[in-house]
Amino acid sequence: MNIEITKDFIEQLTQGINQQNAKVVGELLRDLHPADIAELFDELNTKEQSFVMDLLENETSADVILELEEEDRKKLLQTFTAKEIAEEVINEMDTDDAVDIINELSDRKKDEVIAQLEDQEHAKEIVDLLRYDEDTAGGLMGKELIKVNKDWSVITAVKQMRKQAEDFEEVYSIYVVDDDNKLLGLLSLKRLLTTPANTKVADVYNDKIQFVKTYTSDMEVAKVMEKYDLYEVPVVDELMQLVGVITVDDVLDVIREEAEENYQLAAGITQNVDGDDNIWKLTKARLPWLMIGMFGGLGAASIMSGFEEALEKFTILLMFVPLIQSTAGNVGIQSSAIVVQGLANGSIKGGIWHRLMKEFLLGLMNGLGIAMVVLLITHFVFGTTYYVSMTICVALVAVIINAAIIGTFIPIFLSKKGIDPAVSTGPFITTSNDILGVFIYFSIAKIILGF
Amino acid sequence: MNIEITKDFIEQLTQGINQQNAKVVGELLRDLHPADIAELFDELNTKEQSFVMDLLENETSADVILELEEEDRKKLLQTFTAKEIAEEVINEMDTDDAVDIINELSDRKKDEVIAQLEDQEHAKEIVDLLRYDEDTAGGLMGKELIKVNKDWSVITAVKQMRKQAEDFEEVYSIYVVDDDNKLLGLLSLKRLLTTPANTKVADVYNDKIQFVKTYTSDMEVAKVMEKYDLYEVPVVDELMQLVGVITVDDVLDVIREEAEENYQLAAGITQNVDGDDNIWKLTKARLPWLMIGMFGGLGAASIMSGFEEALEKFTILLMFVPLIQSTAGNVGIQSSAIVVQGLANGSIKGGIWHRLMKEFLLGLMNGLGIAMVVLLITHFVFGTTYYVSMTICVALVAVIINAAIIGTFIPIFLSKKGIDPAVSTGPFITTSNDILGVFIYFSIAKIILGF
Numbered sequence: 001m002n003i004e005i006t007k008d009f010i011e012q013l014t015q016g017i018n019q020q021n022a023k024v025v026g027e028l029l030r031d032l033h034p035a036d037i038a039e040l041f042d043e044l045n046t047k048e049q050s051f052v053m054d055l056l057e058n059e060t061s062a063d064v065i066l067e068l069e070e071e072d073r074k075k076l077l078q079t080f081t082a083k084e085i086a087e088e089v090i091n092e093m094d095t096d097d098a099v100d101i102i103n104e105l106s107d108r109k110k111d112e113v114i115a116q117l118e119d120q121e122h123a124k125e126i127v128d129l130l131r132y133d134e135d136t137a138g139g140l141m142g143k144e145l146i147k148v149n150k151d152w153s154v155i156t157a158v159k160q161m162r163k164q165a166e167d168f169e170e171v172y173s174i175y176v177v178d179d180d181n182k183l184l185g186l187l188s189l190k191r192l193l194t195t196p197a198n199t200k201v202a203d204v205y206n207d208k209i210q211f212v213k214t215y216t217s218d219m220e221v222a223k224v225m226e227k228y229d230l231y232e233v234p235v236v237d238e239l240m241q242l243v244g245v246i247t248v249d250d251v252l253d254v255i256r257e258e259a260e261e262n263y264q265l266a267a268g269i270t271q272n273v274d275g276d277d278n279i280w281k282l283t284k285a286r287l288p289w290l291m292i293g294m295f296g297g298l299g300a301a302s303i304m305s306g307f308e309e310a311l312e313k314f315t316i317l318l319m320f321v322p323l324i325q326s327t328a329g330n331v332g333i334q335s336s337a338i339v340v341q342g343l344a345n346g347s348i349k350g351g352i353w354h355r356l357m358k359e360f361l362l363g364l365m366n367g368l369g370i371a372m373v374v375l376l377i378t379h380f381v382f383g384t385t386y387y388v389s390m391t392i393c394v395a396l397v398a399v400i401i402n403a404a405i406i407g408t409f410i411p412i413f414l415s416k417k418g419i420d421p422a423v424s425t426g427p428f429i430t431t432s433n434d435i436l437g438v439f440i441y442f443s444i445a446k447i448i449l450g451f
Numbered sequence: 452m453n454i455e456i457t458k459d460f461i462e463q464l465t466q467g468i469n470q471q472n473a474k475v476v477g478e479l480l481r482d483l484h485p486a487d488i489a490e491l492f493d494e495l496n497t498k499e500q501s502f503v504m505d506l507l508e509n510e511t512s513a514d515v516i517l518e519l520e521e522e523d524r525k526k527l528l529q530t531f532t533a534k535e536i537a538e539e540v541i542n543e544m545d546t547d548d549a550v551d552i553i554n555e556l557s558d559r560k561k562d563e564v565i566a567q568l569e570d571q572e573h574a575k576e577i578v579d580l581l582r583y584d585e586d587t588a589g590g591l592m593g594k595e596l597i598k599v600n601k602d603w604s605v606i607t608a609v610k611q612m613r614k615q616a617e618d619f620e621e622v623y624s625i626y627v628v629d630d631d632n633k634l635l636g637l638l639s640l641k642r643l644l645t646t647p648a649n650t651k652v653a654d655v656y657n658d659k660i661q662f663v664k665t666y667t668s669d670m671e672v673a674k675v676m677e678k679y680d681l682y683e684v685p686v687v688d689e690l691m692q693l694v695g696v697i698t699v700d701d702v703l704d705v706i707r708e709e710a711e712e713n714y715q716l717a718a719g720i721t722q723n724v725d726g727d728d729n730i731w732k733l734t735k736a737r738l739p740w741l742m743i744g745m746f747g748g749l750g751a752a753s754i755m756s757g758f759e760e761a762l763e764k765f766t767i768l769l770m771f772v773p774l775i776q777s778t779a780g781n782v783g784i785q786s787s788a789i790v791v792q793g794l795a796n797g798s799i800k801g802g803i804w805h806r807l808m809k810e811f812l813l814g815l816m817n818g819l820g821i822a823m824v825v826l827l828i829t830h831f832v833f834g835t836t837y838y839v840s841m842t843i844c845v846a847l848v849a850v851i852i853n854a855a856i857i858g859t860f861i862p863i864f865l866s867k868k869g870i871d872p873a874v875s876t877g878p879f880i881t882t883s884n885d886i887l888g889v890f891i892y893f894s895i896a897k898i899i900l901g902f
Contacts, residue, residue, distance in 0.1 A: 033659070033679060035680075067678075161644070162641075162644060162645055165641050168641070170639055170640070170641060171640055171641045171644075172623055172682070188621055189621070189622055189640055190616050190619070190622045193609065193612070193613060193622075208482070208484070210484070225703075226700075226703055226707075227518075228486055229486075229700040230700075231623070231682050231699060248699050248700075248703075249677075249680040249681075249699075251703075252676075252699075252703065252706065255703065255707055255710075256677075256710060256796065259706075259707060259710030259711060259714065260792055260796070262714060263710065263713060263714040263717060263788060263792065264789075264792070266714060266717065266718060266788075267717060267784045267787075267788030267789075268785050269785050269788060274789065274793055274796075275789045275790060275792075275793040275806065279809065279812055279813055279816065282789075282813055283813060283816055283817060283820075286782075286785050286813075286817060287817050287820055287821075289781065290778060290781055290785075290817055290821055290851075291824070293777050293778055293780075293781045294774065294778060294821050294824065294825065296773075296777055297774025297775070297776075297777050297778060298774060298825070298828060300770075300773035300774070301770040301771050301773065301774060301833065302832075302833070304770045308766075311766065312766060315759075315762065315763060315766060315769070318766070318769040318770075318772070319751075319752040319755045319756055319769075320748070321769070321772055321773060322747075322748045322751035322752065322772060322773075322776055322885055323745065323748025323749060323751070323752060324748070325748075325773055325776065325777070326744050326747055326748050326776070326780070326881065326885050327741060327744055327745060327748060329744075329777070329780065329881075330719050330741055330744040330878060330881070331741065333718045334718050334719050334720050334740070334741075336718075337714060337715060337720060338718075338720065338724070338725065338726045338733075339726060341711055341714065341725065341726075342726040342727075345707065345711070345725075355726065358730065361730055362733055365730065365734055366734060366737060366738050366741055369734075369738055370738075370742065370745050373742070374749070377749060381753075382752065382753070382756065400741075427781060430777065430780075430781070431777070434773055438773060
C-alpha cells in the first residue's frame with residue numbers, strides 16, 4: 001500500500017515485459033492498486049500495456065482501463081475486439097463507468113459491444129443510461145444501489161440487501177421506496193444494525209433527504225453534494241421514481257473540471273487541453289484566442305493613427321501606452337475573475353447595480369492610488385510637463401474604472417442570458433480594454449492638452 | 452426537502468422575527484436543512500440571526516454555525532459567551548469541525564472555550580487535534596471513527612461498533628487495528644453483514660488499503676482520495692498508529708480552494724477574497740498586484756525613452772506597441788496556466804527541457820501564424836513600408852517565443868524550489884513580458900531599420 005513508483009521499479013517492469021516473463025511482471029504488479037498500474041502505463045507503449053493487461057484478472061484490468069487518460073484508453077481499446085471489450089471490460093464495470101467508456105467508442109463499435117453483452121440486465125441498464133446527456137445527473141448516475149420497500153421488516157430488508165449487494169464492493173446507503181418505486185427516504189446502516197429485526201422499515205427510515213432529478217445539471221449536482229456534505233445523492237425521474245445514484249468521486253471530477261475550465265478560459269485556452277497534448281491540439285486551443293488579441297492590438301493601432309498629427313507634437317504620450325494598457329488589462333481580469341468565480345461557487349448575491357457601484361468605487365480608489373504614484377514618477381523621473389502627467393493620471397483613473405465595470409458587467413450579463421460567463425474573461429475582456437483604453441487615453445489627452 | 456428559498460418565504464420569516472413570534476419562525480424553519488438555514492442567514496442581520504439561533508435545537512444550531520461564511524460566523528459568535536460556545540456549539544460538533552471553529556477564535560476566547568468543555572474525552576481529542584498544522588492531514592482529520600481489534604470475533608466487533616457509533620450519524624468504514632492501535636486494514640460493512648458471527652475479524656478484513664500520514668499536505672491528501680476514489684481515508688502517525696480519519700467533504704473544499712486560488716493568483720488577486728468582501732479587503736487583495744503591473748508599464752516607458760531619437764523618425768512603430776505587448780501577455784498567460792494546472796493536477800510529466808522545446812515550437816508556430824496575418828494587414832491597411840512591417844512581424848515571433856518560454860520556465864522553476872508556482876502567473880509574468888517585449892521589439896527595429 002502507498003507504493004512509490006521508482007525508476008528502478010519501472011526498469012525491472014519493462015525488462016520483465018520485454019522478456020515476456022509473465023512471472024516476474026505478475027509478481028511486480030501483484031500488490032498494486034489499479035490506479036497505480038494505470039499510472040505505470042504512462043511509461044509503457046501500447047504493446048507493452050497489452051502484455052500487462054493479459055496478465056491481470058478481468059476485474060483489475062477493467063479498473064486499470066477506467067483510470068487511464070482518455071487518449072491512452074482509446075489507443076489500448078483499439079487492440080481489443082468488441083467481444084473482449086464487452087466481456088473483459090464493460091462486464092466488470094459499474095454501469096456509470098461502463099457508459100462513460102462506451103460513449104468514447106465509435107458508433108459502430110458501440111453497437112457491437114452492446115450486442116456482445118451477455119448479462120441482459122446489465123445491458124438493459126447501460127442502454128437506459130446511454131440516453132441521458134453527459135452533463136446531467138442522468139449522465140453521471142449509476143444503477144448500482146440498494147433499495148428496500150417501506151413495508152418490509154428490518155430482517156427482510158437485511159436479507160434483500162445482501163442479495164442486491166452481491167455485485168458491489170461496498171454499501172453506503174440504503175434507499176427506501178414504496179410499491180411504485182417512489183423515493184421516500186434513507187435507511188441508515190447504523191439504524192439497521194441497531195434496530196430489532198421485526199421493526200418495520202417505515203418506522204425507522206429518515207425521510208429528510210436530498211435528491212436530484214435526472215435532468216439536473218452536473219454542476220448543480222456538485223453544488224448540492226457540496227452544500228449538504230453528501231457522499232452519494234439519489235436521482236429521481238419526473239415521477240419521483242428512484243432511477244440511480246451519483247457518488248461523490250464522480251462529482252470531484254466535475255468540480256475540478258469546472259474550476260480548471262474557468263481558469264483556462266480566463267487564460268485564453270479553449271477548454272480541455274493539458275500540457276501533454278500534442279502541439280497541433282495545443283495550437284488549436286490557443287491560436288484563435290491570440291488572433292482575437294491581435295485584432296485588439298491592431299484596433300488600438302488604428303485608433304492611435306487617428307490621433308497621429310497631434311501625437312507628433314506629444315510623442316511622449318505614446319511611451320505611456322503600455323502603462324495605460326496593462327493596468328486596464330489587469331483590472332479587467334481581476335474584476336471578471338471575481339465575478340466568474342462567484343457565479344460558479346454561488347457566492348454572488350445581490351443585484352447587478354449594487355455590484356457595479358461597488359466596482360466603480362473600487363476602481364476609483366485603486367485608480368487614485370496608482371495615479372498618485374504615477375504622477376510623482378512621471379514628473380520627477382521622466383520629466384514630463386505638469387499637463388502631460390495630469391493627462392496620464394486622469395486617463396489611468398478613467399481606464400481603471402472602465403475596465404472594472406466592463407469586467408464585472410459582461411460576465412453577469414452573459415450569465416443572465418444563459419451563456420457560460422467564463423468565455424468572456426481573458427482575451428475578450430482584455431481586447432475590449434485594449435481598444436477602449438487607448439481611445440479613452442487619447443480622448444482625455446485631447447481635452448487636457450488641447451490638440 | 453430540496454426547498455427553494457423564495458422572496459416570499461424570506462419576507463414571512465423576517466416578519467416573524469421582527470414580531471418575536473417564535474411559533475411562526477419555528478414552523479417556517481422546521482423542515483429546513485441546517486445548510487439552508489445558513490443560506491437564509493445571508494438575508495438577516497446578527498440580531499435576527501441570534502433570535503433564530505435561540506429557537507433551534509443545539510445540534511441544528513451548531514450545524515448552522517458550521518455552514519456560515521467565516522465572517523458571518525465570527526460576528527455571530529461574538530454574541531455568545533465562552534460557556535455558550537462550548538456547550539451549544541463545540542460540544543455538538545465532530546472534532547474536526549470543532550477544531551476549525553476554535554481556530555477562528557481569539558487566543559483568549561480559545562482557552563476559555565476549551566476550559567468550559569465538559570466532556571473531557573471530547574476536549575482531549577480537540578486539544579490533540581489543535582496541534583496539527585491546518586494544511587496537513589492532521590489538520591483535516593477528525594477523531595470520529597470506528598475501530599475493531601483483529602482478534603475480536605465478528606459478533607464482538609458489531610457490539611463494539613454500536614457502542615462506538617453512538618454519537619455519530621452514520622458509519623461508513625470500520626478500521627481494523629492490532630493491540631498497539633496499529634492500522635491493519637478495513638472491514639467492509641457488507642462483509643460484516645454477510646459473515647457468520649463467530650468468524651474472527653482477522654480472517655475477513657481487507658489489508659490492501661490506502662492511508663495518509665498526519666504530516667501529509669492537504670493537497671496530497673486530496674490527490675490520494677481522488678486517485679483511489681475514496682470517501683474516507685485513515686490517518687496514521689509515525690508509528691503507524693491510527694489517529695484519525697479524513698472524509699471526502701473536507702477534501703472537496705481543498706480541491707475547490709486550490710483551483711480557485713490558482714485562478715485568482717493568475718488574475719492578480721491575493722487568495723481568499725470573494726465578491727461579497729468589503730471594498731477595503733478587495734483593495735488590499737488587488738492594489739499590490741496593480742502596482743507591480745504599473746512598474747512594468749513604467750519600465751516599458753523607460754525603455755522606449757531610450758530609443759526616443761530614433762523613434763521620432765519612426766513614430767509609426769509606437770502604434771504597434773499594444774499589439775506586441777498584448778500578444779506577448781496573452782501567450783505568457785496561456786503557457787503558465789497550462790504548466791500551473793499540470794503541476795496542480797499531476798498531469799505534468801517529462802523533463803523541463805522537453806517542455807521548453809515544445810513551447811519553443813508552439814511559440815514559433817503560433818508566432819508565424821499571427822505574423823503572416825499582421826504582415827498583410829499592416830502593409831495593406833496601415834500602409835507601412837515593407838521594412839516596418841517586417842520589423843513588426845519578426846518582433847512578434849520573437850516576443851511570442853520569449854513569452855512562451857518564460858511562462859513555462861518560471862512556474863516549473865519555482866515548483867522545483869518548493870514555491871507555489873501559481874504566484875508567478877498573472878501580473879509577474881505579464882509585467883516581465885511587458886518590459887522584455889518592448890525591449891525585444893525596439894532592438895529588432897534597430898537592427899532592421901538601422902537607426
